Amino acid sequence: MSIGAVLGQSASPLSPTSIFAPASTPAQTIFDLSMMVIALVVAIFVIVGGLIAYSVVKFRKRRNDDGREPAQVYGSQQVELAWTIIPVITVLVLFLATARAVLAVQGASKPKDAVEVTVVGHQFWWEYQYPGKKVVTANELHVPVGEKTFLKLLSADTDHSFWVPRLGGKTDLVPNHPNQMWIEPRETGLFLGQCAQYCGTQHGMMLLRIYVDSRTDFDRWLKEQATLARADDAFAEGRKIFEQTACINCHAVAGTAANGRFGPDLTHLMSRETLGAGVVRNTPENLRRWIRRPDDFKPGSLMPPMGLTEQQLDAVTTYLASLR
């Protein structure tokens, strides 16, 4: 338990991504299993390691050695039987504990009103769709506390993996191989993670941010995300540049002509705290810099520099900054 306590410290974790600070049912199941596994493994190490250390000290050649060879022992059936049976039993116990955890997580029932999210992995960002709610967003996932959320995992290009240690084990997003996982967070807050299957240049900065909200907050967020983009003439110039440059090839803004799906949906861009899948804080300065040259923040991301003039950049940034 102590390792878990040291590394976990649920109240204020030493690490916000520790597997020993479970904040969700599947993570807890795995935590309980891991405590047992670690205890068993430590016990084996102490015993066997202790024996090795003992033998190395006790049976070392002494200075006053007489040079004779020690008694040659070729084997012993009883001893060998004993040390075969004990490992077999140990392995059996470990297996049964694992089986229980596997069934608990993979065999979990899905309540009829469970929240469902479709996660689509892209190089190098996360797309989130709430089917039936007409919500498409990116990079920051919101789920309600105390309920099961089922994630359907798809990929638009190569393999990715959804890993938020405090909420659950990871499951990969494999193209042409839909997967499913679930979480059931028991406290509100922001939970961090990142892609855990090498997917290309910016695999290292494909970060995950999961916001666990109260039910009311979640419902409100969902409703806001379902609204169309604000149409405000004050930002018409920026919007025009956005729609007439290549931006709309990749990006979508609901309620406008922009309908590209290659890059993140920008309808409610300013409702997100970060840009570029968690790479920088979402401020107007960072936003402007990102549009100017994404490689400044995330070299190798698939967004090219748009070659806009300084005025165009100002206008587009102002427009995008209005998309709350």
Next chain:
Amino acid sequence: MLSLITAESAIFVIFVVAYLFYVGKSPSGPTPAVLHTPIFLSVCLLSSSWTIHRAVAALRRGEIASFAGWWLATFALGAVFLAGTGLEWRHLIVDEGLTIRTNLFGTTYYSLVGLHAFHLTAGLLALGTVLLFALFGKVKQQHAAHADVLSLYWHFVDVVWVAVFLVVYVIGR
């Protein structure tokens, strides 16, 4: 040679697994229904196992001429098989529009049958070399063990064909 055959079999097993995995999964394009079952060619190839067995037996007895005759028969039967495969492929490509890139069936079919044909060709090259040596009178009775090892490879090629035949023309349809 047996170790080598085991290693090569491992390669074939993987291609067979891929073939079976993708059976029926092509989203579009020609299906195995377009294949003609190669009964005649298979008989040729399997007979060549018998002829090479006769050849090696003859060599063991020191009957060089008999050996050369049976060996030539083996080579000819193998060559017929290869030619027949080539004709079948031509038909599939030109008439049915099935190439390696058409769909999953095309990819797995040409790869598996092609891998076998490649091994067959390598076998023919080896057999042909020995045939040349025999024609120049260089093959003697003491080479029977060597010929036997080569015949092991040839039997392997035949056994692989049995497996490929079953997978592609029986199970896969």
Next chain:
Amino acid sequence: MSTADTLAWPGTRTTSRPLVDKLQEWVTTVDHKRLGILYIAYALFFLVVAGIEATVMRIQLIRPHNAFVSPQNFNRLFTMHGTTMIFFVAMPLVFGFANYLVPLMIGARDMAFPRLNAFSFWLTAFGGLILHYSLVGGYGLYGAGTVPDVGWWAYAPLTAKTFSPGHSSDYWTLSLLVSGFGSILTAVNLIATTISMRCRGMTLGKMPLLAWLSLVMAGLVILAVGPLTAAQIMLLIDRYLGGHFFDTQAGGSAVLWMHFFWIFGHPEVYVLILPAFAFVSEIVPVFSRKAMFGYPIMVAATIAIGFISCSVWAHHMFSVGMSVGGHLFFTVTTMAIAVPTGIKIFNWLATMWGGKIYFKAPMLFCVAFLFQFLIAGLTGVMLASSAFTWQTAGSYFVVAHFHYVIIGGILFAAFGAFYYWYPKMTGRMYSETLAKWHFWLFLIGFHVTFDTMHIPGLLGMPRRIYTYEPGRGWDTLNLIVTIGVVFQAAGVLTFVFNLVRSYLRGRPAGSDPWDAWTLEWSTTSPPPEYNFATIPTVKSRRPLWDLKHPEDPDWKYE
């Protein structure tokens, strides 16, 4: 004796021959001993190369958001590091030792097919050259760099033409295809040699354990390399002939590649560890002055490990989304393989028990092996639990585990083997002082780095990331991990220095400096080209023990 003669055969002239002559001899040799040394030297060279790649990576990771190398180059580095270490360091190392030792230990004059042996070596060597040519080859299409950057497992569809334009992935594929054939042919040679060329009296049950372990290893190579070859051919068909094996846009399966790769990949690591077991099984008895405890079980355990290792592969795929049945099956098999492996540790322990342990360099490394392999095996048992691995897969916990096995296990055992057989191969004794410096420096460095490395994994740090966020509790840990590299590098440099210096100035070793018991110690150091003046006849597993203890020979008890 002048230094030029140390590797010369008795009876040749003692004046120096031109360098060109000597080089030509080495390049055209078919002698298993020389080929063994070529393999080992090749492996050592690439150990340093891949070690430098690792050092650069560790410098990049020393603190968050470091900019020592670009993300593109980091990804190339870990791809090259992994690929080089597995295929051009570890494989040549184990093949080299097997090549050198197996014929000597079974009382044969050479391998069954000496020319095939040479061909296999040059195939392997050429494969390594292909891979490293990617560093200097011209840029491919779209400015894509040529060094492969898809990771050493090259998962689909990252390797498809769409996601890896240019030729970088092809360098990976082709180099391994070529060296794969080399591996298979070496394995064929080993099997043929072991089955048909044992000296009189040496039944399979009387072979040294090294010969047994090499035989099972060769069997695994035969079964395992084929799948990789097949998968790579399929990949080439996808990339160049428009095939769809792994083309997910056309209904192909990325998971199929994973299965094929790991069907190769898991037995592959057993190919690497079995020779490490072999070294330990030869060294521990000699330095404990006792016969191996439980030889028959050691053989049975080895064969069991060989078989079971072919059934565990999908434990590398626990996060891919398999069924409950899949998870449970691979958990069972992976845990099952821990049993014969653990038994081996107990047998080595029992061999030392009641013995008289000499702590020369070979034994130091083997004792460290025992502790470290125990730990590595235990983290392996943890990872065998599929549910636990849902958290740890793809994290630094896994990286720590397998480096613990490969470095803490295989490399330590290999260092032991280097020191143990160095006198036999060169005719000179190495410097025990330098060896002890090597041991302690490397031990400290290894533990500082790899003990620590488990923790970031448990705190959520995935692998293959070129940088990381601060505030996740990983910063100091990564710093410590990098610091350990300094000691390891110092250890390896000491080692290389020792090898070279002792070759030039070490005292002559004699044929049997360790008072050991297997046949290689009955001939001169280094052995003549023909190995033995007369092929020996043996009656027990320790022929030299019988000779040295005629009053109490082994064959009375076996």
